[in-house]
Amino acid sequence: MSRLSDIEIRKLQIIEATMDVLNDQGFCALKIRDVARQAGVSAGLVCHYYDTKQGLLLAAIRHAVTSYGEQLDLIAAQDTPPRDKVLSLVHMALAPEQSNKRLSSVWLTLYCLAGSDADYHQELLRYQQRNLDVVRSAIAPLYSDEEGGHIARMIVALIDGVWLQHATRVEPVDLTAAQNLVTTLTEQALSAHR
Structure with missing residues (x-):
């Protein structure tokens, strides 16, 4: 594994600060000077690396x-049966570390801005396509392309729907219960289409 350069470390420090400020203030109120203060760098350095607020937000989202x-x-890459691979994806996607408030603020920013900006929309598509590709690939040995595509889209929609409910509710969703529900529904979908 290669060691990060000083520039890469500084950029990551700025991205982490962006996520903190985004969590505290939201994307509308986010200011480069606040990110710079949080990162312990100058606003000029933030602008040097990311040009604008949009560039900074995109960098955090891409991260x-x-x-x-x-x-x-x-x-x-796991050498596991299709069902186990899909269930691993469900558990990872709905794990508490994926649904913490700080990271959720980044994802919610992406969802919000994707409707009005092509760059954010492209990142949302990249995320969604990657999720879909992993599920489709995992279940490919079990189903035809058409049927596998339908099941994969349903599983990904379940994951995103539960995550979105968790991220936007005043009282967060019980993630263990959500994982169990999506696991059960995924298992039913996989067994119903055999």
């Missing part, structure tokens, strides 16, 4: 999407 994708890759 979250990429980190999530890396976890998907680990699941995709």
